[in-house]
Amino acid sequence: MKSTFSILFYLKRNGQKANGNMPIMGRITVNGQAVQFGAKVEIKPDYWNVKAGKAIGKANEVQEVNVILESIKTTMTKIYRDLQEREKNVTPERIKNIFFGIEVKHQMLLELFKRHNDDVCKLIGISKSKATHQKYEVTRKHLTNFIKEKYNISDISLKEINNLFISDFEVYLLTTAGCNANTTAKFMQFFKRIIIIAKNNGWISADPFTNYKIRISKVDRGYLTQEEIDTIMQKEFASKRLEQVRDVFIFSCYCGLAYIDVKNLREKHIRTSFDGNLWIMTKRQKTNVNANIPLLDIPKQILDKYRGTLPNEAVLPLLSNQKMNSYLKEIADVCGIDKNLTYHLARHTFATTTTLAKGVPIETVSKMLGHTNIKTTQIYARITDGKIGNDMAVLAGKLKDIESKKRMPAKSNIDRQFECLSSSEKMALFNLPASLSLDDERENRINNLWYSLPEEEKSSLWAKEFGSGENLVFMPKARSRKLAVNQ
Numbered sequence: 001m002k003s004t005f006s007i008l009f010y011l012k013r014n015g016q017k018a019n020g021n022m023p024i025m026g027r028i029t030v031n032g033q034a035v036q037f038g039a040k041v042e043i044k045p046d047y048w049n050v051k052a053g054k055a056i057g058k059a060n061e062v063q064e065v066n067v068i069l070e071s072i073k074t075t076m077t078k079i080y081r082d083l084q085e086r087e088k089n090v091t092p093e094r095i096k097n098i099f100f101g102i103e104v105k106h107q108m109l110l111e112l113f114k115r116h117n118d119d120v121c122k123l124i125g126i127s128k129s130k131a132t133h134q135k136y137e138v139t140r141k142h143l144t145n146f147i148k149e150k151y152n153i154s155d156i157s158l159k160e161i162n163n164l165f166i167s168d169f170e171v172y173l174l175t176t177a178g179c180n181a182n183t184t185a186k187f188m189q190f191f192k193r194i195i196i197i198a199k200n201n202g203w204i205s206a207d208p209f210t211n212y213k214i215r216i217s218k219v220d221r222g223y224l225t226q227e228e229i230d231t232i233m234q235k236e237f238a239s240k241r242l243e244q245v246r247d248v249f250i251f252s253c254y255c256g257l258a259y260i261d262v263k264n265l266r267e268k269h270i271r272t273s274f275d276g277n278l279w280i281m282t283k284r285q286k287t288n289v290n291a292n293i294p295l296l297d298i299p300k301q302i303l304d305k306y307r308g309t310l311p312n313e314a315v316l317p318l319l320s321n322q323k324m325n326s327y328l329k330e331i332a333d334v335c336g337i338d339k340n341l342t343y344h345l346a347r348h349t350f351a352t353t354t355t356l357a358k359g360v361p362i363e364t365v366s367k368m369l370g371h372t373n374i375k376t377t378q379i380y381a382r383i384t385d386g387k388i389g390n391d392m393a394v395l396a397g398k399l400k401d402i403e404s405k406k407r408m409p410a411k412s413n414i415d416r417q418f419e420c421l422s423s424s425e426k427m428a429l430f431n432l433p434a435s436l437s438l439d440d441e442r443e444n445r446i447n448n449l450w451y452s453l454p455e456e457e458k459s460s461l462w463a464k465e466f467g468s469g470e471n472l473v474f475m476p477k478a479r480s481r482k483l484a485v486n487q
């Protein structure tokens with residue numbers, strides 16, 4: 001449907017002034033919607049031509065008024081055409097507001113997005129990373145293409161962003177742009193941040209994301225097993241290029257540094273720490289958070305291999321990330337590893353195989369990885385088959401101990417009494433030398449044992465030692481006395 005636009009000037013006849021002049025009013029009409037405004041100019045009614053909508057005559061004031069009216073019309077027409085290129089719905093109110101300078105600045109989505117990205121670019125190396133700026137730029141590019149395809153305009157007003165716009169953009173990312181679900185969710189997060197800026201500044205009154213939920217699916221991030229790490233380490237490469245790529249990759253498998261952090265690593269970052277051992281002490285470029293990592297033997301050997309052979313105090317022979325990933329895929333083929341080998345996989349491997357799977361606490365791993373939130377580390381805290389095997393072996397041992405205890409016969413009172421005696425006391429329980437008869441503590445223990453015996457056993461033991469006729473209760477004391485007399 002073609003848009004209609006017109007501007008008409010007329011006299012405000014009920015506003016005649018003392019000098020006889022009448023104010024000139026204007027009316028902007030767009031698609032049947034109209035808004036009035038004062039042209040801030042006046043003229044005598046005798047000079048005004050209602051049909052032409054302008055002043056007529058040869059007087060100087062007639063020429064001056066018509067120049068002003070023509071300028072107003074020309075400017076408003078340009079405003080209308082500019083809006084038509086950027087917005088799907090142009091209103092006469094917007095044209096009027098822009099003309100009189102009461103339009104809020106940065107009300108256009110892509111214009112605001114560009115200004116935000118320019119600010120992020122200035123903060124690279126200070127509080128933002130180059131990667132973050134790039135993600136914002138890619139999001140803006142997708143939005144630009146979407147608005148052009150969907151509405152055939154170059155920009156859109158922030159006030160026109162609603163839930164439908166957001167849903168349509170999501171569909172565009174998943175279909176036309178070919179993004180997967182999680183990548184789409186990330187772009188929507190960056191888009192939402194721009195909307196939050198607009199709302200915080202009062203450029204929109206409501207948040208269009210209120211009833212929209214950004215969903216990120218959990219992804220089982222790839223990693224290498226210890227066997228696969230060993231296979232790559234032990235492989236002999238005919239090409240020095242592959243050998244160097246392998247060395248740098250294995251280094252990160254044992255220290256967890258991302259590509260850019262290894263690229264920035266220098267000799268000054270390798271220091272002796274409080275424990276007398278060598279540590280990597282650096283900061284992650286992505287978050288500017290400290291990453292302090294003790295050096296294990298394998299990364300030490302790799303550093304020693306290249307020490308003093310590289311320019312600019314570099315410690316490892318690092319190629320571009322793109323080339324590293326390309327050569328790592330070649331290494332995977334040579335080593336028979338059916339996984340998408342990328343440099344960042346080394347960081348995942350450090351978190352999963354090198355540390356967490358071997359019992360290193362997740363808090364320690366989080367600190368070494370330089371994560372600002374432990375929830376980020378929990379992504380790597382997967383349960384590996386090896387860990388399941390170890391945990392079940394421990395459980396099997398505990399169950400075996402429990403079953404063994406169940407099969408053991410219950411202890412009698414006499415058994416429990418015997419457990420409190422030393423080996424020599426157990427051997428000499430009823431054949432005590434005279435020297436023990438003076439030990440009250442031991443005599444009491446024996447008395448306790450004697451009292452716990454069945455009456456038949458007491459009678460049998462008494463008859464064997466003394467015959468019959470004595471009080472069985474005093475058997476231990478009587479026996480002690482007998483032995484003392486005999487000695």
